[in-house]
Amino acid sequence: MNKRYLGIGAGLAAAAMVLSACTPPGGDGGGDGEGEGGGEGGSSVLNVGWNEAFRSMNTETTNGNAVANAIVTYLMNENFKYYDDNLELQDGNLGTVEQVSEDPLQVKYTFADDATWSDGTPVDAADIVLHWAAKSQKYNTESAEDVAEDRDDEGEVTEQDEGSVFFDSASPGSALIEEFPEISEDGSEVTFTYSRPFADWEIELGLGADGIGLPAHIVAKQALGEEDPAAAKQAVLDAFEGEDSEALSEIANTWNTGFNFTSMPEDEDLLVHTGPYKMTDFAEGQYLTLEADENYTGPTEVGVDQVTYRINGDPMASVQAVENGEMDLIQPQSTSDVLSAAEELEGVTVETEDGATYEHVDLMFDNGGPFDPESYGGDEETAKLVRQAFLKTVPREQIIDTLITPLNPEAQIRNSYTMVAGSPMYDGIVEANGMEEQYPGADVEGAAELLEEAGVDSPTVRFLYDDTNSRREQQFTLIQEQAEEAGFDIVNEGDVNWGSRMGDGTYDASLFGWQSTTTGVTESDANFRTDQQNNFGGFSNEEVDGLYDELQVETDPAQQEEILAEVEAILVEEAFGVTLFQHPELTIYSDRVQNVSSTTVSPTMFWNYWDWQVS
Structure with a gap:
């Protein structure tokens, strides 16, 4: 061995x-x-x-992510860019990506001459336009909130009514491309114009396992009944350029669920x-x-x-x-x-x-629970004190020493919401965000003092986690012991179906992990911006939203670090949650x-x- x-x-x-x-x-x-x-x-x-x-x-969908x-999909498809084992961005075989203008920001994708779908159809403009448009939310006539009740038990969006358009995806970068792109006559070159600078333009489309997304001609065949590949591709382009809601409704329904399967499909088109x-x-x-x-x-x-x-x-x-x-x-x-x-x-x-996965505890801000200001007549300060008190009880060091160090002697507490230890920005952000000082772990006395200051006695916290995962079960037990000693009443909401409950308001604190898919500085936008896809706790802060607006257009790494440090300092102060360790x-x-x-x-x-x- x-x-x-x-x-x-x-x-x-x-x-x-x-x-x-x-x-x-x-x-x-x-x-x-x-x-x-x-x-x-x-x-x-x-x-x-x-x-x-x-x-x-x-x-790219909620279910498929x-x-x-x-x-x-990574083994089955080429891409424009991918990461190596040093997290350095490499060129894929699908073609090239280049910035052709800085003001306005314009990015051109050029497909390689041999870029071909397995059925012999060229990979070209229709494919990347579908990929961009679905992620941009530009063509949606329904919001994620509108279709929330239409999801099934697995989180899939059910078919929308005729004329209603909802692509079950979101990307801040793609949303900055507001105009239909410029396409070369042969469809091999596509130039996108951003409404403002975007830091992660190089990895917005065509990265890694996402590649170029679904084959547009197959989507159109399934959705619109168009058999000829060239005509099918043109139908996709026409639908988006003409904002044809009837056609886009069918395309979106197919894009959302038409390529989902759990055994070998009879339709070979799904495997192109x-x-x-x-x-x-x-x-x-x-x-x-x-x-x-x-x-x-x-x-x-x-x-x-x-x-x-x-x-x-x-x-x-x-x-x-x-x-x-x-x-x-x-x-x-x-x-x-x-x-x-x-x-x-x-x-x-x-x-x-x-x-790549990191463990963390998040709190609910909008469910009428102990961390929601509405529980105290809208008193923001009281709710914040209760949140801070609870996070002070999380025994971060004890969790690492007991459960993680035996597996990895080099393990350490993660003290950043957005960066992994060892990355260029980590040390600077940790020094500035205050997490290590504010939530050192198992500060029972400090937590009790904050509860007393808040005037809140024995708040009940419903704690959600996967109780079929033995390590999570042990973490919950350690957290419960410290929190109850400080004066909290902890209710065990362990559930094998914890994932389907995220954001539904039936719990107050949760324990789970996030895994990164890119090194992009804007990746965390979806976790902390108001109403974004991964912001399950209902956290909303205008200053954080504004900082992410700045981050999207900032290309200087030093300024990016400064912005993220400001975001994290707010998250620490507002007691969004606390990070634990890299898995x-x-x-x-x-x-x-x-x-x-x-x-x-x-x-x-x-x-x-x-x-x-x-x-």
């Missing part, structure tokens, strides 16, 4: 779904003959384990892709198989003929599968038992890393696999799949 401790590494989704294991085609990955790795006349096979099932080809989807791998098999809740596409004509050369990703939410079972030769490469959520079991394996490398992650792989690497943004260990080799 080889063991390595790394500082920064792969990230997982915050909570794993418990799914049954199964042995898919490809066998144990170690024998001879067809379907096994390496032998003469055979094909190379890599069996990868993951903790959650794929469910959508569209990673998950690492389990991104790792598949731009990259070197194609989906060939998908058994619900068990495994998904990708094979090198013999018709792919792009420049990406892959070293593995078949990648089968097995779905298993039990990390110990995944380690056992590696030992049995049923899995070659896994990235399970780390616990001391999992790490110990992995370290005992022979012929296996174990990498212990800080991941300790494990990458475990058999010695038969070469060139495994990982990065701290989605799609984690899949980022350099073209380098994989199996012996």
Whole structure:
């Protein structure tokens, strides 16, 4: 067994779904003959384990925005840009991105000559226009609040009425592109004009697993019944340029849910892709198989003929599968038992890393609970004192020492809402935001004094978390003990379906994790701006909103850091919540696999799949 401790590494989704294991085609990955790795006349096979099932080809929707989807779409599609394991932005094979004007900001996308969908249709303007328009919210006639009641139990937006348009996505950058873009005659060049400067213009469209998004000609075929690819693409462009609400309503409905599936679809159009791998098999809740596409004509050369990703939410079972030769490469959520079991394996490398996901506690501001000013007749100061008191009780250091350090000796408390330790802006922001001083952890006496100052006796706090996750259960217990000692009454709202309850007002505090998808400075906008997609607690602050307006147009890194430091200082003072730690992650792989690497943004260990080799 080889063991390595790394500082920064792969990230997982915050909570794993418990799914049954199964042995898919490809066998144990170690024998001879067809379907096994390496032998003469055979094909190379890599069996990868993951903790959650794929469910959508569209990673831009609320339902589709998950690492389990991104790792598949990343292998199936080319992109304009991607991150390497040092978080450095690299050029993809789909084409080029360049700033052609600074004032106004204009960004031109030029598609490579060999950029082609797997059905032979060129990748061009219609595809990137659909990608931009869906994220911009420019064409929506319904708001997210309007359709909130129309979501099903899985969070999917149900079909909207004829003429109603709602694309289930949002991006501050795309929203700054208010005009229909300039398109070259052959559709290979598209120039977008921003209404004002935007710091993250280089990664707004065509990044990583999101790539270019869905194939516009297939969307139009499904939505509008247009069979001819060229005519279908033109129909998409005409619908957006002409703001045809009837056509856009159908396009939006297809874009929102038409590419969601949990087993191998009968309609092969849903599997049209731009990259070197194609989906060939998908058994619900068990495994998904990708094979090198013999018709792919792009420049990406892959070293593995078949990648089968097995779905298993039990990390110990995944380690056992590696030992049995049923899995070659896994990235399970780390616990001391999992790490110990992995370290005992022979012929296996174990990498212990800080991941992309960070743990945090957030509070509710608008649900009539103990942290809402309305509970005190609109008294903002009283509510803030109660929030500050509760956050002072969170035993941050104890949580790290008890649960995380045994897994990663280099683990440390995270003291920033927006930056990971080791990133260029982290130290400066931490020095300025005051979190470490305001909420050092387990300050029971200080919390009790704040409750007394607020004149609030034994406030009840309903605490939401995933009670099927043992580490979260332990964190809750530690938090509960300290908070009750300070005078709070803590109600255990542990729920396996915690995710579907986010923002519904039935709880007062929550414990979960966020995973980064980019290094963009504007990424946190969705978490802290008023009414944004990830602002589940109803936090609203005009100064923070204004600072994010400034951040969007600021291109100087020093000024970006200063703005984010101001945002974080407000979040600390207003007691938005408190950060805890980067998730300790494990990458475990058999010695038969070469060139495994990982990065701290989605799609984690899949980022350099073209380098994989199996012996």
